[in-house]
Amino acid sequence: AQSVTQLGSHVSVSEGALVLLRCNYSSSVPPYLFWYVQYPNQGLQLLLKYTTGATLVKGINGFEAEFKKSETSFHLTKPSAHMSDAAEYFCAVIKAQKLVFGTGTRLLVSP
């Protein structure tokens, strides 16, 4: 069973627009949740993570995500997209002590 589900394989926004990338998790226990970004021809880079404590997590490059237990969601947002944000974004969860990734969402940013 998929542990994290990312809705939308591609998301297109205009520069300056709100970025919203969706991630839902399936877990019977409080999960550890992560967002990673992959720029073309590069490895994955950690954007932010939620383990315990504050449910609104701030990451690098102006991104943030909110853990919502009632909705089993951990959506990634950024108020204003930059061209440099164009990349693939992966939601991930710790499952059986392993980091398991979603299928990824490619963010396209147009001028």
Place this chain on the structure above:
Amino acid sequence: DAGVIQSPRHEVTEMGQEVTLRCKPISGHDYLFWYRQTMMRGLELLIYFNNNVPIDDSGMPEDRFSAKMPNASFSTLKIQPSEPRDSAVYFCASSFDLAGGGYTFGSGTRLTVV
């Protein structure tokens, strides 16, 4: 720190040949992971090590794949013999811990088997 270093960046080989991918983790990281990324299957964990000892290799697709970590600063992933379906990007990552998830990834090796 130079980060996780993988070599080569690109590898093109003929079917049936042996392929060896290399990884140097970040110094002080006790965990090392090998992932494979394909369009069809996404990111899959192949194997991980703790203090140079293989802990979980349940993701290794078949006996043609093997991984070693002879010391804390070096690991290899070997495929012998290689097949076209092994074509993928192989990532190495390292971390201080397991459940924290803050893995540092290398830039990957793009393997093409023709």
